[in-house]
Amino acid sequence: MTVASDGGVPSGPAAGSSSGLVKRFGRALPALPGLAVLLFLFLVPMAIMFVFSFWRTNNDFVVVPEWNLGNYARFFVEGTYLRTFIKTLIMAGLVTVAALAIGLPFAYFLVRYTGKLTQRVILLAVIVPFWTSYLVRVYAWQAILGEHGALNQILQAIGVIKVPLDIFNYDDPGVFVVLTYIYFPFALLALYASLEKFDFTQLNAAQDLGARPDQAFRHILLPQIRAGIITACIFVFIPILGEFLTPTLVGGAQSSLIANLVLNFLRNDQFAEGAALAIIIAAFVTAIMIVFRKSFRVEDVVTSG
Amino acid sequence: MVTNQPWPGRPADSDLAEPVPAIELRHATKRYGEAVALDDVSMVIQPGEFFCLLGPSGCGKTTTLNLIGGFIPLTSGDLLIEGHTVNDLPPHKRNVNTVFQSYALFPHMTVAENVAFGLRMEKLSKADIAQRTREYLELVGLSGLAGRLPAQMSGGQQQRVALARALAKRPAVLLLDEPLGALDLKLRKQMQTELARIHRQVGTTFVFVTHDQEEALSMATQIAIMSNGTVLQQGSPREVYDRPANRFVADFVGDTNFLAGTVRRDGGQAVFDVGSAVVDVQGDAEAGPATLMIRPEFLALRQGDATDGPRGLTARVVNVAFLGNHTRITVSTAAGEMVVVRPHGTRDSTADTQRELGEEVCVWWRTENAALIRE
Ligand SMILES: Nc1ncnc2c1ncn2[C@@H]1O[C@H](COP(=O)(O)OP(=O)(O)OP(=O)(O)O)[C@@H](O)[C@H]1O
Ligand SMILES: [Mg+2]
Numbered sequence: 153m154t155v156a157s158d159g160g161v162p163s164g165p166a167a168g169s170s171s172g173l174v175k176r177f178g179r180a181l182p183a184l185p186g187l188a189v190l191l192f193l194f195l196v197p198m199a200i201m202f203v204f205s206f207w208r209t210n211n212d213f214v215v216v217p218e219w220n221l222g223n224y225a226r227f228f229v230e231g232t233y234l235r236t237f238i239k240t241l242i243m244a245g246l247v248t249v250a251a252l253a254i255g256l257p258f259a260y261f262l263v264r265y266t267g268k269l270t271q272r273v274i275l276l277a278v279i280v281p282f283w284t285s286y287l288v289r290v291y292a293w294q295a296i297l298g299e300h301g302a303l304n305q306i307l308q309a310i311g312v313i314k315v316p317l318d319i320f321n322y323d324d325p326g327v328f329v330v331l332t333y334i335y336f337p338f339a340l341l342a343l344y345a346s347l348e349k350f351d352f353t354q355l356n357a358a359q360d361l362g363a364r365p366d367q368a369f370r371h372i373l374l375p376q377i378r379a380g381i382i383t384a385c386i387f388v389f390i391p392i393l394g395e396f397l398t399p400t401l402v403g404g405a406q407s408s409l410i411a412n413l414v415l416n417f418l419r420n421d422q423f424a425e426g427a428a429l430a431i432i433i434a435a436f437v438t439a440i441m442i443v444f445r446k447s448f449r450v451e452d453v454v455t456s457g
Numbered sequence: 458m459v460t461n462q463p464w465p466g467r468p469a470d471s472d473l474a475e476p477v478p479a480i481e482l483r484h485a486t487k488r489y490g491e492a493v494a495l496d497d498v499s500m501v502i503q504p505g506e507f508f509c510l511l512g513p514s515g516c517g518k519t520t521t522l523n524l525i526g527g528f529i530p531l532t533s534g535d536l537l538i539e540g541h542t543v544n545d546l547p548p549h550k551r552n553v554n555t556v557f558q559s560y561a562l563f564p565h566m567t568v569a570e571n572v573a574f575g576l577r578m579e580k581l582s583k584a585d586i587a588q589r590t591r592e593y594l595e596l597v598g599l600s601g602l603a604g605r606l607p608a609q610m611s612g613g614q615q616q617r618v619a620l621a622r623a624l625a626k627r628p629a630v631l632l633l634d635e636p637l638g639a640l641d642l643k644l645r646k647q648m649q650t651e652l653a654r655i656h657r658q659v660g661t662t663f664v665f666v667t668h669d670q671e672e673a674l675s676m677a678t679q680i681a682i683m684s685n686g687t688v689l690q691q692g693s694p695r696e697v698y699d700r701p702a703n704r705f706v707a708d709f710v711g712d713t714n715f716l717a718g719t720v721r722r723d724g725g726q727a728v729f730d731v732g733s734a735v736v737d738v739q740g741d742a743e744a745g746p747a748t749l750m751i752r753p754e755f756l757a758l759r760q761g762d763a764t765d766g767p768r769g770l771t772a773r774v775v776n777v778a779f780l781g782n783h784t785r786i787t788v789s790t791a792a793g794e795m796v797v798v799r800p801h802g803t804r805d806s807t808a809d810t811q812r813e814l815g816e817e818v819c820v821w822w823r824t825e826n827a828a829l830i831r832e
Contacts, residue, residue, distance in 0.1 A: 361554065363578045364549055
């Protein structure tokens with residue numbers, strides 16, 4: 153047996169340095185498409201956006217390299233942006249709470265009281281809507297919530313109301329309902345995955361040891377599905393920070409979320425301003441992820457260790 | 458045992474001179490839809506007992522424990538714990554604790570936190586909790602591992618944690634559902650000894666579920682043999698082994714030879730017809746069809762032509778298995794095969810162990826060692 157002279161690839165038998173390089177390159181080959189996508193479609197645009205956000209859009213709607221912080225200052229100075237951002241956070245928060253409030257009891261019921269087959273059928277039913285486009289689903293909600301939509305027609309037919317309701321139409325409650333509908337499945341799947349691993353005799357054991365049912369839930373179940381709850385929160389809360397279609401289609405002009413404002417900038421060719429706003433959102437999301445990530449690690453240690 | 462919980466329900470109208478039973482089932486029935494898991498069971502478990510529920514899979518052992526623990530409601534009948542009817546009392550208010558078959562340890566808590574959990578729920582002071590946790594971890598021999606997580610422990614150690622966690626509550630009754638089922642044979646034996654020691658040490662009533670008859674015989678002070686949701690017999694290990702109430706019990710507890718035949722009165726004597734052969738049975742037996750039951754260790758062999766001793770059956774040796782401390786000889790008689798167990802190391806058995814295959818012998822027993830069962 154001969155020994156590789158450079159020792160660069162310990163597992164490689166009798167490899168010269170050039171063929172060793174080839175080998176290493178060969179190993180990295182499968183990762184290249186991914187790296188290319190990450191580099192050219194994510195990192196480079198991010199970098200361009202980052203730079204743009206410190207430049208200025210001139211009167212001819214051209215981004216010119218004049219370094220300034222005005223695009224960021226605008227966010228804090230002009231009330232609309234901060235107000236819309238806070239409203240977006242509230243909307244995302246409410247939808248997250250709603251998705252958890254509906255998803256947790258549902259997942260619990262599913263895992264604890266139904267058979268594997270029923271579980272699979274129901275989960276499939278939850279996923280099926282994703283086979284149709286997002287746009288179609290949101291339009292369908294227009295047909296339900298709109299002025300002449302199914303909801304109003306039914307309510308009028310049974311005589312509950314005389315004039316069509318418009319609170320679900322072109323307003324925030326409608327956006328809330330549709331967003332909850334769209335993001336609930338993500339929450340459910342995340343919660344289901346973590347509940348499925350839970351051994352429910354632990355709840356019996358807790359009660360056996362003197363815990364009331366609510367104490368058993370709080371001290372035993374909750375800590376063990378915290379990872380699932382956090383995942384559910386991330387799946388719901390963060391995408392809503394980037395939601396612009398539902399507010400556009402279901403809500404009205406006054407129902408804009410923060411992503412709509414970014415879109416407005418881009419439509420008006422104010423790329424610098426739009427970039428700054430997008431960076432602010434991205435920074436915020438990153439901050440949230442870091443916070444969540446921390447709790448994640450604690451949970452991982454606890455549940456797997 | 459002191460509980461600060463006021464017991465709802467009426468106290469039992471039992472005789473005050475007698476000790477109050479730790480557990481009493483009165484016509485307890487549990488149905489799952491049409492299926493009957495527990496069928497009109499009445500049973501008394503005295504305080505301090507090591508009580509074994511023994512029976513084959515699906516006979517209702519776990520159901521019985523779950524009823525006592527309060528995890529499932531009775532369909533009808535009554536359940537009394539220490540003389541109080543507790544039919545509708547939720548589990549967290551019952552003065553009994555359970556060691557679950559799967560242990561059901563809390564994986565996100567350390568060993569010490571697991572043991573302390575029940576005490577925390579009782580709202581004991583921090584110092585008391587720490588002190589008691591230490592005491593019970595010591596009892597089960599886990600003092601050094603208090604800071605570990607359950608996943609970092611072996612099956613046997615987890616078992617001990619579950620035991621300490623339940624015992625730390627100082628319950629009136631400790632329920633154990635096949636606690637040794639998941640352990641390998643060696644560990645199992647070791648834990649049996651350990652459990653017996655702990656039972657003696659704490660003096661709590663143990664209700665222990667197993668389908669292993671050897672385990673039940675070796676550990677229990679009382680055994681209830683269950684089948685199809687009913688209790689067939691309850692008694693000390695000796696009683697159920699020596700005087701099984703029926704064929705099922707005889708068959709389930711230990712090995713047994715059964716001879717089907719008829720009891721006949723022959724003058725003042727009762728005799729038993731087995732095919733063409735006749736053997737003696739105890740004098741007071743009534744005439745009629747019956748089954749004669751003899752444990753293998755009560756059977757002896759002698760030369761086929763020998764006529765000393767009680768009447769026996771002519772047999773042929775069909776198998777001889779040497780098993781270390783005893784020999785197991787299978788013989789074929791006109792009434793079917795019989796199993797004879799001869800221990801080693803006793804003077805009279807030496808000759809018996811030398812049997813040859815195909816040898817013609819006479820298998821016999823003392824009449825007082827055979828039991829008649831009627832179905
Ligand atoms: N939740 C339930 N629904 C319907 N039937 C049940 C339920 N739980 C138990 N049974 C039935 O009740 C009977 C007694 O069950 P149980 O669990 O008490 O048996 P077991 O003696 O503990 O058996 P094993 O030794 O296998 O644990 C079985 O026939 C079982 O199928
Ligand atoms: Mg069972």
